[in-house]
Amino acid sequence: MRTFIDRLLVRSDLTEGEQLALLGLHTREAVIPAGRDLRRYGEQSDYAAIISAGVVGRYHQARDGRRNFVAMHLPGDMADLCTTVLKDVSFGLEAMTDVTVELVSKADLLALAHLHAAISQAFWRDCVSDTLLIAQHVVRVAGLSARQKIAHLLCEMAYRLSVSDHQPRLQFNLGLTQSQLGDFLGLTAVHVNRMVREIRDIGLAVVDRRSVSIDDWDGLKRQGDFDPKYLSIPHASEQI
Amino acid sequence: MRTFIDRLLVRSDLTEGEQLALLGLHTREAVIPAGRDLRRYGEQSDYAAIISAGVVGRYHQARDGRRNFVAMHLPGDMADLCTTVLKDVSFGLEAMTDVTVELVSKADLLALAHLHAAISQAFWRDCVSDTLLIAQHVVRVAGLSARQKIAHLLCEMAYRLSVSDHQPRLQFNLGLTQSQLGDFLGLTAVHVNRMVREIRDIGLAVVDRRSVSIDDWDGLKRQGDFDPKYLSIPHASEQI
DNA sequence: CGAGACCTTGATTGTGCTCAAGAGCGGTGG
DNA sequence: CCACCGCTCTTGAGCACAATCAAGGTCTCG
Numbered sequence: 001m002r003t004f005i006d007r008l009l010v011r012s013d014l015t016e017g018e019q020l021a022l023l024g025l026h027t028r029e030a031v032i033p034a035g036r037d038l039r040r041y042g043e044q045s046d047y048a049a050i051i052s053a054g055v056v057g058r059y060h061q062a063r064d065g066r067r068n069f070v071a072m073h074l075p076g077d078m079a080d081l082c083t084t085v086l087k088d089v090s091f092g093l094e095a096m097t098d099v100t101v102e103l104v105s106k107a108d109l110l111a112l113a114h115l116h117a118a119i120s121q122a123f124w125r126d127c128v129s130d131t132l133l134i135a136q137h138v139v140r141v142a143g144l145s146a147r148q149k150i151a152h153l154l155c156e157m158a159y160r161l162s163v164s165d166h167q168p169r170l171q172f173n174l175g176l177t178q179s180q181l182g183d184f185l186g187l188t189a190v191h192v193n194r195m196v197r198e199i200r201d202i203g204l205a206v207v208d209r210r211s212v213s214i215d216d217w218d219g220l221k222r223q224g225d226f227d228p229k230y231l232s233i234p235h236a237s238e239q240i
Numbered sequence: 241m242r243t244f245i246d247r248l249l250v251r252s253d254l255t256e257g258e259q260l261a262l263l264g265l266h267t268r269e270a271v272i273p274a275g276r277d278l279r280r281y282g283e284q285s286d287y288a289a290i291i292s293a294g295v296v297g298r299y300h301q302a303r304d305g306r307r308n309f310v311a312m313h314l315p316g317d318m319a320d321l322c323t324t325v326l327k328d329v330s331f332g333l334e335a336m337t338d339v340t341v342e343l344v345s346k347a348d349l350l351a352l353a354h355l356h357a358a359i360s361q362a363f364w365r366d367c368v369s370d371t372l373l374i375a376q377h378v379v380r381v382a383g384l385s386a387r388q389k390i391a392h393l394l395c396e397m398a399y400r401l402s403v404s405d406h407q408p409r410l411q412f413n414l415g416l417t418q419s420q421l422g423d424f425l426g427l428t429a430v431h432v433n434r435m436v437r438e439i440r441d442i443g444l445a446v447v448d449r450r451s452v453s454i455d456d457w458d459g460l461k462r463q464g465d466f467d468p469k470y471l472s473i474p475h476a477s478e479q480i
Numbered sequence: 481c482g483a484g485a486c487c488t489t490g491a492t493t494g495t496g497c498t499c500a501a502g503a504g505c506g507g508t509g510g
Numbered sequence: 511c512c513a514c515c516g517c518t519c520t521t522g523a524g525c526a527c528a529a530t531c532a533a534g535g536t537c538t539c540g
Contacts, residue, residue: 011326060379062465068383070375085361086251089372090469114357121325121353128322130328131371135310136466138299138374142426143308146496150473168437174486177518184383193520209505209518225302229330387529417486431528433488448535449486 001027003076004050011129012122013234021112022119027102032095041067041092046104049079054099055175056082057184059092065177069184071133074160082127084109095177132230141186144225147195149185151224154205154212157229166233167206173211199223241267243316244290251369251472252362261352262359267342272335279320281307281332289319291440295415297424298467299332309424311373314400314457315388322367324349332476337415372470381426384465389425394445394452399471406430406473407444413451 005022014022027050032038034054039045039059045180049056056073068092073079083089084106113120140152158168178196179189187195196207204223205214214220245262248254254262267290272278274294279285281301289296296313310331313319314315322330324346326367352362359455418436419429427435436447444463454460 058375060375060470062379062383064465066383068379070378082371084366087366087374088469088472090369090374113361117354117360118359120357120364124360124367125325127364128326129331130513131322131367132326133330133376134374134378135298135300135369136454138310138378139302139308141378143302143306152267179518187496188500191523193518194496197520204358209306211280225304227303229328230300232317232326232328344487419486428529430489430530434528437488 001025001050001104003052004078007076010234012118012120012125012215014122018119021116025104025108025112027104030101032099032101034095034097034099036095037091038095038099038101042090043092044083044087045079045080046049046077046106048081048084048094048106048109049103051103052079052100052102054161055096056101057094057180058120059094060090061092067092067183068186070137070155071130072096072184078104078126081109081123081131084123085115085127096180122230127231132232136230141238146185146187146191147198148224149187150192150195150199150207151204151220152226153181153185154214155221155224155226155228156231157212158200158214158217159233161165161232162233168214168217168228170214170217171212175210177210178207200214241265241290241344242316243292246327247316248362248366250474252358252360252365254358257363257436258356258359261356265344265348265352267344270341270343272339272341273297274335274339276335277422278333278335278339278341282330283332284327285320285349287371288321288324288346288349289333289341289343291315292340292342294335295456296339297336297420299334301332301350307332307363307423308426310377311370312336312397318366320368321349321363323369324363331350336420364441364450372464372472376470386425386431387438388429388440388464389420390432390435390447391460392445392466393421393425393464394447394454394469395461395466398454398457399468399473402473408455408457408468409450410457418447418449424425448450 001023005019009082021180030122033199038049038127041059051073053075056079057069058071058073059067059069059078061067079093109123140149144152155168155175157172158170161172162167163169177191182189200206204216278289278296281299291313296319297452298311298319299307299309299311300404301307304407319333322477329461349363352359353363397412397414398410401409402452403409405435418432422429422432425432440446442457444460445452
């Protein structure tokens, strides 16, 4: 819960009292192994999940069962805050790695939102941030070449896995296989592999067995036409 | 403003008093000719725009100036409600046809949201609905073939242009050229043309000079793998 | 009736998919 | 300790969908 509040505080102001109210919510921990669904497509749940560890993929499912990912949720995210306010939202949440979550009652969240206008607005704002992530994913999968898609995603992850100073993290373990990257980006594993190799060969970054090491941050950003503005990270614009 | 409130009421409950509060907001009408931007990419505005007539495209812009559309906004939508709560959201709004809007002060909207928890929640919920549209657009542009993309979009428009009974509208004037459809779907105008022809040849729908006539609704839905659930339309699920 | 935007069709090219097969690594059990 | 299995990664060859380039046709409006 603390990590989630910290995330809210990046974009919203909450008083001590409001923070305490959030911290006072009852939560329950759950662990989901890689490959399993936190929430199956179309299912509903009375609990929202704050991610403590791991990577969660938000997907929509076609009639034939094929999954289309629309966003990745990382530690600190509340993966399904939006369903608090709109019940019949049909998306699924897949644990792309082993995942630990804190479950919070949506009814409790709503009650708090009713009591504190600032909390309501912080939640609202957080949902808008999710929208920006998804909108940027449209840009990524619809507007970029395969190589650019990968570069763009790596840049996004570098920022979102930033430890605390909002600087891109140049070395991290994403925990995803090339095949999963392909699923997320709408590419085949084979093609991801070729592009990852190219990105390595031009000296931008090395993706080796689920971990990533960025060698040329500016080059990678250029390659992926990446602009961190959509992440609403303070001071990110200064880094261009 | 009335159409916007009606849209809110589809998914949220508002008392007479709350509705009156919204109706009491001062608005100013503006007309934007086709091709012009309501809001240029990266710009900020103190006013939100309720669309009274026309089609507005929400886009992100790459460094080279190419536009990637993430959603279409139709009459009744508040195209940029989300920026009320998150200032530095960078997307643009392009009038894809001649457009009429009602401008409302974002400060006024926020003030109302602070006063009425229900209004705040209705706004929040409306933003989540936008997210669903965008998420579905991901599915469309990333998961479907060119022909399916067009079929899917036509299905979405049939629902969203529905007059009032939440039934799909089988005949409508979209006001968009094939080239614009291509821009929106990430296809070339040439290819849109070929696919539109195919859709006509198999007897699903006729797209003729900016207007659409759907001949085989079920077939078109199947072709586009369309499931109206994401539109949060009451009773839509009964229509499968 | 002419200009310009839009639609239509053909030929060629290229990106990324599909199918296929092999190599490296890690875990498990005999 | 080694053999085996499964998962991931790697590389190759051929193919398909949609882009690109190019040219002609049609509609609308001034």
